[in-house]
Amino acid sequence: MVEQRFGEWVVVRQQGERVAELVLDRPKAMNAVSTELARGLSSACAALAADPGVSVVVLTSASERAFCVGADLKERNTFSDAELARQRPFARAAYTGVLELPMPTIAAVHGYALGGGYELALSCDVIVADPTAVVGLPEVSVGVVPGGGGTQLLPRRVGAARAAQLIFTARRVAAAEALALGLIDVLAEEGQERTEALALAARIATNSPVGLRAAKRALRLGQGLDLRAGLEIEDAAWHTVAFSPDRAEGVAAFNEKRPPAWPAE
Numbered sequence: 001m002v003e004q005r006f007g008e009w010v011v012v013r014q015q016g017e018r019v020a021e022l023v024l025d026r027p028k029a030m031n032a033v034s035t036e037l038a039r040g041l042s043s044a045c046a047a048l049a050a051d052p053g054v055s056v057v058v059l060t061s062a063s064e065r066a067f068c069v070g071a072d073l074k075e076r077n078t079f080s081d082a083e084l085a086r087q088r089p090f091a092r093a094a095y096t097g098v099l100e101l102p103m104p105t106i107a108a109v110h111g112y113a114l115g116g117g118y119e120l121a122l123s124c125d126v127i128v129a130d131p132t133a134v135v136g137l138p139e140v141s142v143g144v145v146p147g148g149g150g151t152q153l154l155p156r157r158v159g160a161a162r163a164a165q166l167i168f169t170a171r172r173v174a175a176a177e178a179l180a181l182g183l184i185d186v187l188a189e190e191g192q193e194r195t196e197a198l199a200l201a202a203r204i205a206t207n208s209p210v211g212l213r214a215a216k217r218a219l220r221l222g223q224g225l226d227l228r229a230g231l232e233i234e235d236a237a238w239h240t241v242a243f244s245p246d247r248a249e250g251v252a253a254f255n256e257k258r259p260p261a262w263p264a265e
Contacts, residue, residue, distance in 0.1 A: 004047070007040030011062075012048065015198055018055035018205040020048055022098075023062055024120075030066035033116050034075045035087050038094035045097030052264075055209045056201040057101055059124055060108045060194050067107070067133070070115025073142070088147075091116075095148035099123035102213045104204055108197035109133045109184065114172065119148030121184075122157065125216065128186040128200065130193040131175045135183050138170035156223060158182045209262055210246040214238075 003013045009026040022044055024031040031037070048054055061067045071091070079087065098105065098120055107113075107121035109129040118135045121127045129135075137150045145151065146167060154163040158181060166173070166183075178184045188196040204212065218237035222230035241247050245263040253260035 004044075005040075006044040006047070007036055009034075009037045010040035010044045012044050015058065016202055016205075018053060018209065019198065019201045020051075020054045020057050021198070022048065022057050022059045024060070024068055025062040027061075027063040027065075029069075029072065030063050030112065031061055031068040031117065032072035032074070033068065033070060033091065033094065034072040035090050037072075038090045042090070042093040042097040045094075045101055049097075049100070049102055052209070055103055055205040055207075055212055057103060057105045058108055058194075058197045058201045059098065059105060059120065060197070061110070063111070066112040066117065067109040068114075068117025068120055069112050070117045070119075070139075091148070095119055095123055099149060099153075102216065103209075104201075104212055104216055106197045106201055108194040109135070110191070110193050115139055115146070115150075116148045119146060119150045119153065122153040123149060125219075126186070126197075126200065127184040128188055128193050128197040129175050129178065129184040130188050130190050132190060133175040133178065133184065133193075134172050135175075135178050136170070136172040137167050138172065140168065141170035206259075208241070208246040208250055208260070210244045211241050211250075214240045 003011065005011050011023040011025050013021045013023065015021045026037055048057055076084065105124040106126045106128060107124040109121055109127060110132050113121050113133060113135045115138060118137060137146045137154065139146050151167065162181065173181065173183055175187055179187045186196065214237040218234045222233045249260050249263060
């Protein structure tokens with residue numbers, strides 16, 4: 001796909017060889033996750049997951065002020081309890097859609113990435129941010145809890161005690177401290193987070209598409225398991241790639257001292 005819109009506020013663009021950019025495009029609301037945006041995001045992720053031509057996805061924002069400010073609280077304020085319960089599956093599907101993308105994912109963060117916005121970034125494998133970034137999970141300050149994966153993803157990133165402190169205090173963390181705490185992975189120059197994330201994606205995308213998906217699967221499934229169980233998952237991933245055309249091409253290219261030409265899936 002060159003460019004495709006999913007609903008009103010989500011866009012997918014092809015960015016060079018085997019890289020897709022997944023754009024949150026609701027700038028006037030700083031990408032607040034409404035029901036409509038959630039529907040579009042989950043649909044876009046389903047399309048990306050099914051596309052064998054995509055090796056890496058970069059999640060970006062069309063808002064100048066924010067990556068994503070989280071749930072659309074103005075919309076939520078109009079809901080009855082029954083309407084909120086009916087909306088929950090759509091919101092959850094959006095976060096799960098990003099988390100379960102089978103290829104490597106990179107979030108490019110500037111400005112506010114709060115609540116569900118930071119949870120979208122946490123759902124990616126790598127977070128690149130610029131110095132304007134402010135991240136955090138402030139849900140308890142408005143009477144809810146992180147509901148887009150934050151209580152599970154943040155401890156896996158920074159440890160249980162640090163995650164508890166950040167969630168219980170609802171603290172917002174600026175970019176430099178976020179890097180030091182492990183809340184983000186790469187601190188780009190101001191305004192360069194998207195460029196740097198796309199450059200990283202391009203480097204990743206030169207590698208085996210089959211290998212990338214298998215490696216991500218092993219990394220994700222092995223988290224939290226004991227070593228022996230994790231090694232069994234790694235062995236299953238090895239079998240996925242060991243007898244694939246990608247393995248044959250990769251070994252041949254190495255021996256012939258040329259870049260690999262990965263087979264079309």
